[in-house]
Amino acid sequence: KKIVKKTLQHRKEELKHPVAKRLAGIISDKKTNLVLSADVSTCVEVLQLCGELGDYICMLKLHTDSLKDLHSSPTFIQELQACAVKSNFLLLEDRKLADIGNTVTHQYELLNWADLVTVHTVAGPGSVMAIRNVLISTGSLEKRGCLLVTEMSSERNLISADYVKATVEIAKEYSDCVVGLICQDGRNKPSSLLCLTPGVRIDAHSDNLMQTYTNPDQAVRENAADLLVVGRGILQAPDRIAAAKQYSSIGYLAISASD
Numbered sequence: 001k002k003i004v005k006k007t008l009q010h011r012k013e014e015l016k017h018p019v020a021k022r023l024a025g026i027i028s029d030k031k032t033n034l035v036l037s038a039d040v041s042t043c044v045e046v047l048q049l050c051g052e053l054g055d056y057i058c059m060l061k062l063h064t065d066s067l068k069d070l071h072s073s074p075t076f077i078q079e080l081q082a083c084a085v086k087s088n089f090l091l092l093e094d095r096k097l098a099d100i101g102n103t104v105t106h107q108y109e110l111l112n113w114a115d116l117v118t119v120h121t122v123a124g125p126g127s128v129m130a131i132r133n134v135l136i137s138t139g140s141l142e143k144r145g146c147l148l149v150t151e152m153s154s155e156r157n158l159i160s161a162d163y164v165k166a167t168v169e170i171a172k173e174y175s176d177c178v179v180g181l182i183c184q185d186g187r188n189k190p191s192s193l194l195c196l197t198p199g200v201r202i203d204a205h206s207d208n209l210m211q212t213y214t215n216p217d218q219a220v221r222e223n224a225a226d227l228l229v230v231g232r233g234i235l236q237a238p239d240r241i242a243a244a245k246q247y248s249s250i251g252y253l254a255i256s257a258s259d
């Protein structure tokens, strides 16, 4: 018999990491499993998005290394954190740390404002060990964590089935700092980990740089996503609030269904 993975709302008690539990709590309280990908180029635009869409998201995903005024905006991180507290969402820095442990240590030490960061496992467990060590030495092992990039949404990406398997093994081995996975197929992933799925959009199947999209309902119901990561589907919509509401209600309905 085919084993069907329970949707997020029906396996909350199986989540392991305190940050995963916290996120699941926010998802239930706000009735949204939407992660907004704030792919804009200035700090002011990020803060505007927080104000405009903060109520409809459980987490904001950032690429702060793409913000051209980050280094001339000394209060940005503080303001961002204030927005996150006010509207009750977490902050994810999508840095995709990928280097040897020593280098990741230095990079991650600068990201202590982020509840979660993304990590590639191409360098092996050393990258995750580095994160774990920084978390231990700052006493924040229960407060922050990372997500491992397990599968990617882009066409012709180089991730193999063996790579996926090995990444899941690393996630299990370092379960005190790995909160979840960035994945396209959550069906056979451990139920203790959150599966975040990017490459979600209603009104397009691809872009002109090899990105591919599934629709939000399919991402949850067919591919067992727990959280939906949406960027341009919302950012380029004529009415961003209406779009955010639409993605979050489709997503939340799907993770609340029992099958």
Ligand code: BMP
Pocket (backbone or CB within 6 Å): 037, 039, 094, 151, 152, 153, 154, 182, 198, 199, 200, 201, 211, 229, 230, 231, 232, 233
């Ligand atoms: P968009 O919805 O506009 O295509 O944006 C997707 C976001 O998710 C981008 O910020 C991208 O960096 C990220 N992402 C992705 O698209 N595919 C992956 O496999 C992993 C990602 O982090």
